[in-house]
Amino acid sequence: MEFDLFPLWISLKTALVATIFAFVAGISAAGWMFGYKGKERGFIDGIFTLPLVLPPTVVGFLLLLLLGRNSPVGILLQKLGIVLIFSWPATVIAASVVAFPLMYKTVLGAFKQVDRHLIDCARTLGASEQRIFWQILLPLAWPGVVGGTILSFARALGEFGATLMLAGSIPGKTQTIPIAIFLAAEAGKMDKALIWTIVMIAIALLAIAAINYGSDSPNLAQSRLTNQVSFLIGRWSSIVGRWFNFSRPYLMVGKSNAIAEEKIRETPSELNLNLYKKLAGFALNTQVTTNGKPLGILGASGSGKSMTLRCIAGLETPTEGRIVLNGRVLFDSKKKINLPSRSRRIGFVFQNYALFPHMRVARNIGFGLQDLPKEKRQQRVQKYLELMNLQGLERRYPRELSGGQQQRVALARALATAPEALLLDEPLSALDTYLRTHIERLLIEVFSTYQGVTLFVTHKLEEAYRVCDRLLILHEGRVIASGRKEDIFEHPATLTVAKLTECKNFSRVRAIDPQRVEALDWGCSLHIVEPIPPSLDYIGIRAHHLTFIHPSELQDSERKNVFPCWLVSKSETQHQMTLYLRLNSPPEKAIAYHLQGEVFKEKWQELKDRAFPWYVYLEPLRLILMTRESPIQK
Incomplete structure (x- = not known):
């Protein structure tokens, strides 16, 4: 039996080139779609995915209409002396078009699996969207990129219908393995068709094995390999970013977030906040004026505490309002000012810490110091390693740290950029009682020397009371109390404030005379010494x-x-x-x-x-x- 190996070489060569095209186009399209929020998103996604759901012959026919001799593109190619139809490049085009959706969809899915807090954190540390893509998104999504590449290669290798329509079946030129199988079977050469089929099955099984290897829960060796590959991608991305000047934020609104020098402020720090934002269940309507003393924001889950911080940091956009930090307008709905997160000079400590898992401790802390010279960057990182008692942990990955150590790294990273405001979103919630006590003491020590505005969000009164001098209490998006912690705790003005400050005894009340009231739910009359407020509804005692x-x-x-x-x-x-x-x-x-x-x-x-x-x-x-x-x- 005469057996020509040309279909194998043509298929491998075509699949390899098509995979390269699909790799570049798929990652680019996925990266763009990941950040695109326009109304046309669904339509564009449908166009990108269309070759995946259409029959290959239909795809081939559409390509023929687009690139054929009588099409505008075909006429232009003829004038340039380029023959495309029924050529090997046409085979590559057909394979690339059908392989692209697999690459695009797989990579986009991998991008969506990356923790959004990591992206938000990078923004608050001054990273541009390009730098986030190259140094955060792409390295963390690389297993999905590898899987998409393997799937694209397998799909390009097995393409039949579109190739036959656009490139035909020219032996030694455009005849791929699938076409060879079809022609052999049609000619009754079942042995030859079977051999080619076995070859295709073997390649497909290898692809499936490679994908399964990458998707299984990694053992120690795989985990190390993941870190090494992510590190190499991140390092290479850094070089590319510097070459194209991606490491420096591009101008949207406002100036670049240059790293501030660490020095004592000559004027007191101040944050003026007046924002309104419509949410699903209620409207966030918050007015805050605070200085350099730590302000604890207390409230039940869903009261708007975290959303308030995210609006200040530029991670969410208020419906209307104004945010001013140390005289700089960060947001003004009337004047259409909305500085991006990277330009606000705000440090953010997230509830889950948001440490970059593919970066070691030292690189995590230094991530926001990209604009500093290398020597100064290393000095700044070393300073905060010592401040947070992290010496000896510089080369560890986040997963190799305890909860308390991760918390200290996150705090060091936020402080290293010398921010004008430090926002902490329930930073102690994931710690056990022992670690919480130690981190609380660390926070108190840090806040005593930090010169900027500090907002500390929690739903636990005892945390806010120990760490902060002043409290602000939110309920369903509204400020219902604000002032010295002692005043709020000892004299809560409303039932809601009393409950949120953990008072547990309440009764409806009726005034009897200026010094006596009746506690209706307790069944007793009580002598009081404080003046009865104009509208008295409840009485309570801790x-x-x-x-x-x-x-x-x-x-x-x-x-x-x-x-x-x-x-x-x-x-x-x-x-x-x-x-x-x-x-x-x-x-x-x-x-x-x-x-x-x-x-x-x-x-x-x-x-x-x-x-x-x-x-x-x-x-x-x-x-x-x-x-x-x-x-x-x-």
């Missing part, structure tokens, strides 16, 4: 402010607000007991309690053997008088 009186002390006739109580139920932690109490009468049901008290275990040892009723004292100075609505924003 759980740890309940005082238990020994029966021998009841002779004190001057003491008011003392009531008999019975224990309904209890719960305990390692240090204290939570007691659920009913006033004035024994409980009929386990859930029928009025007040929740908290006492240390030592006090519980005194109480537990005491006969009922116990006596509880609600100190007038500890009683909180509240309205229902916020007086700050409506």
Whole structure:
């Protein structure tokens, strides 16, 4: 049996060249579509994907209409003396067109799998979109790029219909393996067709094996290979970026985010924020003026805390409003000013830290120092390694660090660029109690010397209280309290503020006279010392402010607000007991309690053997008088 190997060489050569074209075009198209937000996105994506869903003969016919001798392109090629139809270049074009969608879709999917926080973080560190593509997006998506390349090669190798329509079947010139199989089978040469089929199956199995190897959970060797390849891609991308000047931010609105020199500010830092942004469930409407002292932003999940930070950093665009930092206008909806994140000089510590997984610790910290000379960049990185006690960890990858170490790297990276404002989005939420305590102490130390504006977002009162001097409380996008932490904690003006500051005892209330009110839900009247507000709706007292009186002390006739109580139920932690109490009468049901008290275990040892009723004292100075609505924003 005569067996010509030309179809194999033609197929391999065609598939290789077509894969190169699909590789470049697919990555370019995927990168552009990843950042494109226009209304035509769906239509453009459909055009790019069309060759994947159309029958190959239809694709070939469309290419024939586009490139044929009677088409405008064909006429132009004839004038230039170029013969395209029924030539090997036509084989490459057909294979490239059908392979492109696989490359495009696979790479775009890989780009979408990259954590968006990494991209946002790079923007706040002054990186341009081109630098983000070359040094963050592409290195992290490289397994998908490899998979797309293998699929594209396999698809180009197996192309039949479009090739036959555009390039024909010229032996030794355009006859690929699929066409050779078709012609052999049509001529009754089944042995020859079978051999070519086995060759195609072998190549396809190799491609599948390569993809599966790359997609399986990596063992240690694969993980090291991933880091090495990502590092090489990132390093090569850095060289390309510098060559094309991609490392320097291009101008959109405002000037480049040049790295600030570290020096003491001559004027106090100040942030003025007045923004409005429509969200799915509510509207974020926030007004803030703060200086260099740390401001804790407290609120329940979904209250708008993180969105406020993202608007300040330029990662989200408010519907309207104005943001001014140290006299620089970052955003002004009326004047159409909207500085990009890279130009705002704002450090951002994300909740998940957003450390670049393919970069070692030193390179993570130095990522935002690209514009500094190498020697100064190394000095700055070393300074923050020492400040955060990270010496010896410079060459580790983020996954090789503990949670506390990752947090310190993220903080060092944000501070290394000498930002004018430092935003921390629930930075302690992922840490255990031991690490949280250590990082809190570190934050307090850092904030004591940091000269810029600091916003610390959390949903835990104790974190904000320990770290910050002032608090701002958000509820459903509105500021409902703002001021000194002691004032907000001791005198919450509204029911919502009291709940968010972890007050646990509330009752509807009715004024009896200027010094006495009736707690409707507790079934008692209370003497008060504070003036009754114009609109009084609730009274409250914090759980740890309940005082238990020994029966021998009841002779004190001057003491008011003392009531008999019975224990309904209890719960305990390692240090204290939570007691659920009913006033004035024994409980009929386990859930029928009025007040929740908290006492240390030592006090519980005194109480537990005491006969009922116990006596509880609600100190007038500890009683909180509240309205229902916020007086700050409506």
